[in-house]
Amino acid sequence: MDREELKRAVGAAIDARRLQIIDVGEAIMSEPELGFKEVKTAARVCAVFDEAGLEYRDGLAVTGVRAVLEGARPGPTVALLGELDAVVVPEHERADPDTGAAHACGHNAQIAGLCGAALGLVDASVARHLAGTIVLFAVPAEEYVEIDYRLGLVREGRTTFLGGKPELLELGLFDDVDMTVMIHTRSADEVDGQYGVACSSNGFLAKNVRFLGRASHAGVAPEGGANALYAAQLALSAINAQRETFRDEDCVRVHPIITHGGDLVNVIPAEVRLETYVRARSSEAMLDAAAKVDRALKGAALAMGCQVEIDTVPGFLPLRNDPGLAGVFRENAARFFDAAQYRDYPHSGGSTDAGDLSHVMPVLHPVMTGARGTVHSADWHIADPEAGYVAPAKTLATMAIDLLADDAAGARRILDASPPLMSRAAYLDQQKAIFRTELYDGAI
Numbered sequence: 001m002d003r004e005e006l007k008r009a010v011g012a013a014i015d016a017r018r019l020q021i022i023d024v025g026e027a028i029m030s031e032p033e034l035g036f037k038e039v040k041t042a043a044r045v046c047a048v049f050d051e052a053g054l055e056y057r058d059g060l061a062v063t064g065v066r067a068v069l070e071g072a073r074p075g076p077t078v079a080l081l082g083e084l085d086a087v088v089v090p091e092h093e094r095a096d097p098d099t100g101a102a103h104a105c106g107h108n109a110q111i112a113g114l115c116g117a118a119l120g121l122v123d124a125s126v127a128r129h130l131a132g133t134i135v136l137f138a139v140p141a142e143e144y145v146e147i148d149y150r151l152g153l154v155r156e157g158r159t160t161f162l163g164g165k166p167e168l169l170e171l172g173l174f175d176d177v178d179m180t181v182m183i184h185t186r187s188a189d190e191v192d193g194q195y196g197v198a199c200s201s202n203g204f205l206a207k208n209v210r211f212l213g214r215a216s217h218a219g220v221a222p223e224g225g226a227n228a229l230y231a232a233q234l235a236l237s238a239i240n241a242q243r244e245t246f247r248d249e250d251c252v253r254v255h256p257i258i259t260h261g262g263d264l265v266n267v268i269p270a271e272v273r274l275e276t277y278v279r280a281r282s283s284e285a286m287l288d289a290a291a292k293v294d295r296a297l298k299g300a301a302l303a304m305g306c307q308v309e310i311d312t313v314p315g316f317l318p319l320r321n322d323p324g325l326a327g328v329f330r331e332n333a334a335r336f337f338d339a340a341q342y343r344d345y346p347h348s349g350g351s352t353d354a355g356d357l358s359h360v361m362p363v364l365h366p367v368m369t370g371a372r373g374t375v376h377s378a379d380w381h382i383a384d385p386e387a388g389y390v391a392p393a394k395t396l397a398t399m400a401i402d403l404l405a406d407d408a409a410g411a412r413r414i415l416d417a418s419p420p421l422m423s424r425a426a427y428l429d430q431q432k433a434i435f436r437t438e439l440y441d442g443a444i
């Protein structure tokens, strides 16, 4: 069979599973789980892989599931990814009432697409016409939430990193993978066009900050206290005053929140906690902005005679979408959308741990508009099951065919054109070096 016949066969096989694929997406929408806790979602993936007769491993980086579909001849390995986790939006009508988790980023559609691609590739017996390997990988914890919980996992030795893909890289579960493709659904209300690829997106690191002052009766003896809330307030002002020093082209985003502002109103606050991300387009700009944030935090502690403890943890690296893979996506996705609706999107201020993968191999993280509403908000939903669930399944499967058919000429061309930005060992060393706890004493 030539490539076009293989694609037609896999398309027909996915059409035959259409209702099952939509059911998987909707069932996960109704049972959202947060990162590193996606137990029921992972079980659904296992059930599909069992049904397809695929060999797989589960419990990877706590909840990841990885199946392997071997081609007939040796060749490169292409990973197709779906993200398992939800985000916290308690007011969403399909949120988990206990955790507030909701699929308001469309990762349920990613898993439906991954499962659909797996079923279609197996049903159509595509692998015997391919050179190389397809890895079907449901991955945990893309949303960078519950930082305290995840730092607990790190302290307990259950994980090394706070995000799913960095953790899977640490565990060597991408060591045999040469390139990675995933598809993120987006809201038709929020993006121009119907499908497309952003050239890049921001990376970030995260800071957990504790200002430590001295408690004292706020009415009787305020002069005996050191006000940690005022120190935090000064720190926010000092961070805001740095903004004019950030270059437009670096796309820096610093957005702190106060997570604990004091204990009792008649006690001078002795402990106030902040969290922030520091995002930027390049690692250099991110580290530069992070140093300014540290300076602002310490200056505020000094002004108020407080201590400040700054816990810095790695987030995600900037994403660089591979232009060769983008071309393969554009061609295959044009079967389901009006070609005039394709867009090359500009750099995005958001972040994803697909960025980490994109530093060590060619990666594609494109979008299709199957959803409506506002991302990470209560009105988000998959409005078009065809564009949301079925088109990603077919596009993932047909991209794998384009990459690995004809003795994997497509994949080999991309690997020749796109050497990795860094080795996997250098990536892991760089990210581990970001972990740092610093205590600055402004009380002396």
Ligand SMILES: [Zn+2]
Pocket: 087, 104, 105, 143, 376
């Ligand atoms: Zn999200």
Ligand SMILES: [Zn+2]
Pocket: 105, 106, 107, 142, 184
């Ligand atoms: Zn997302």
